[in-house]
Amino acid sequence: MSEETLTEQLEQLVAMLPEGAENPVSIADIAARLNTNKRTITAWVAFLINHKGVPIGSRRSTPSGYYLITSDEERNNAIAPLTAQALEELKRAEKLRSIDLHTWRNNFNDNKKVTTGVRLNTRSCFVPYSRRSFPTDTVSTLKK
Structure with a gap:
């Protein structure tokens, strides 16, 4: 053009x-x-x-x-x-930037063993997460 x-x-x-x-x-x-x-x-x-x-x-x-x-x-x-x-x-x-490129997979696999669900934003997508993988304040924020 x-x-x-x-x-x-x-x-x-x-x-x-x-x-x-x-x-x-x-x-x-x-x-x-x-x-x-x-x-x-x-x-x-x-x-x-x-x-x-x-x-x-x-x-x-x-x-x-x-x-x-x-x-x-x-x-x-x-x-x-x-x-x-x-x-x-x-x-x-x-x-x-903060994700450890050598250990993230182990953390991910450990955290997916015990999961619940959360709906994020307005897109209503189901995202499994483990309470152990988030600080308490993040979990309460995500549930709102």
Whole structure:
């Protein structure tokens, strides 16, 4: 794709976005109208925000999609889930950093012998765990 074509598509993407969070346009609609895929749209939105300074917000609740931020409240509402996601990614990175690469399998096998279940977040997935594998405060947090 030529740089000129990409610039045109980025301009079209920005032109599609409504001002304000009330009626965001879905990523699927944008992808269909620009004849590309959702992953590309996500990358383009990140580029527009990070390199062109376009104030694009995303809404994860229904109706979900992208919009042009027009107020501090909308900006804060767009930033909050990004911050939460970034913190979760950092926790995951720290945990990976602390895992002993020589003993993790033994710990995993020992911990799976006595398990109960827990539902995590809103995805309602069953995850077996052993009470011995988590500090008490973590187990109580996970059960909430």
